[in-house]
Amino acid sequence: MEVVIVPDAEAGGELIAEAMAQLLRHKPDALLGVATGSTPLPIYEALAAKVSAGAVDVSRARIAQLDEYVGLPTDHPESYRSVLRREVLEPLGLDMAAFMGPDGAAADVQAACAAYDKALAEAGGVDLQLLGIGTDGHIGFNEPCSSLASRTRIKTLTEQTRVDNARFFEGDIEQVPHHVITQGIGTILEARHLVLLATGEGKADAVAATVEGPVAAVCPASALQLHPHATVVVDEAAASKLKLADYFRHTYANKPDWQGI
Numbered sequence: 713m714e715v716v717i718v719p720d721a722e723a724g725g726e727l728i729a730e731a732m733a734q735l736l737r738h739k740p741d742a743l744l745g746v747a748t749g750s751t752p753l754p755i756y757e758a759l760a761a762k763v764s765a766g767a768v769d770v771s772r773a774r775i776a777q778l779d780e781y782v783g784l785p786t787d788h789p790e791s792y793r794s795v796l797r798r799e800v801l802e803p804l805g806l807d808m809a810a811f812m813g814p815d816g817a818a819a820d821v822q823a824a825c826a827a828y829d830k831a832l833a834e835a836g837g838v839d840l841q842l843l844g845i846g847t848d849g850h851i852g853f854n855e856p857c858s859s860l861a862s863r864t865r866i867k868t869l870t871e872q873t874r875v876d877n878a879r880f881f882e883g884d885i886e887q888v889p890h891h892v893i894t895q896g897i898g899t900i901l902e903a904r905h906l907v908l909l910a911t912g913e914g915k916a917d918a919v920a921a922t923v924e925g926p927v928a929a930v931c932p933a934s935a936l937q938l939h940p941h942a943t944v945v946v947d948e949a950a951a952s953k954l955k956l957a958d959y960f961r962h963t964y965a966n967k968p969d970w971q972g973i
C-alpha cells in the first residue's frame with residue numbers, strides 16, 4: 713500500500729485525475745470504477761478539466777458503479793446511478809452506453825447482484841477503482857464486519873451511515889434507504905488498481921485503522937492492505953492520526969517520477 717499525503721482535497725483530486733488520465737492514454741477503453749459521496753468530486757472536476765483542455769481523451773472510457781441504494785426508482789435524483797450521471801458521465805461527455813451498474817430497483821435484487829458481478833468480469837474487470845471511506849471505515853457500502861471475501865450483495869446500512877448520508881435527502885434520515893447493493897470487498901479487490909481518497913479530520917480515525925491497523929473486517933477498508941496495488945491519498949487533516957506520516961511523506965517525496973501512483 714502506498715500512502716500519499718497531499719496538502720488539500722484539490723491536490724488529491726488532481727493527483728488521482730492524472731493517474732486516471734495516464735491509464736486512459738495507454739488503455740483508452742479502460743474500465744473506471746467510480747464512487748459517490750462528496751470526497752471524489754475534486755477528482756471528477758480535475759478529470760473533466762483535463763478533457764476540456766484536450767489533455768486526455770475519455771471518449772472510449774467505460775464507467776462502473778460501486779454501490780447503489782435498494783428501492784429508489786432508477787431516476788430518483790439521489791440514486792447513485794443518477795448521481796454518477798450528473799457528477800461523472802455528463803461532465804466527461806459520456807452517455808449511459810458507457811456505464812454499468814447494478815439495478816437497485818430490480819424485482820429480484822439478489823439476481824441483480826450476481827448479474828453485476830458477472831458483468832464486471834465479462835467486461836474484463838475494473839482497471840482503476842476509486843474509493844471513498846465512511847467514518848466507520850466502510851468502502852462502497854461494505855459496513856463493518858462485512859466479509860473480506862464478499863461478492864456484490866445486499867447490505868443493511870448502519871445508523872451512522874444513514875445519518876451521514878441524510879444530507880443528500882434534505883437532512884431527513886427517514887428518506888435514506890436501509891438497504892443497498894454494494895460490490896463486495898472480494899469484488900473490489902479484483903480491480904487492478906485501488907485508489908482511496910480521504911479528506912477532512914472526520915476521516916482521520918478510519919484512515920489510521922485502514923493503513924496502520926490490522927486487516928480486520930471491522931474496518932472494511934483495511935482489506936486494501938491485501939491488494940498488490942493500492943494507493944491511499946489523504947489530506948493533512950485525514951492523515952493527522954497516522955503514526956508513520958513522516959515516513960509516508962519521505963517515501964513519496966523521494967519516489968522517481970516514472971513510478972506514478
Ligand SMILES: N[C@@H]1[C@@H](O)[C@H](O)[C@@H](COP(=O)(O)O)O[C@@H]1O
Pocket residue numbers: 747748749750751752778779843844845846847850851852853873877
Ligand atoms: N457509499 C458511499 C461510499 O462509497 C463513500 O465513500 C462514503 C463516504 O462519503 P463522503 O465522501 O461524502 O464522505 O459515502 C457513501 O457511504
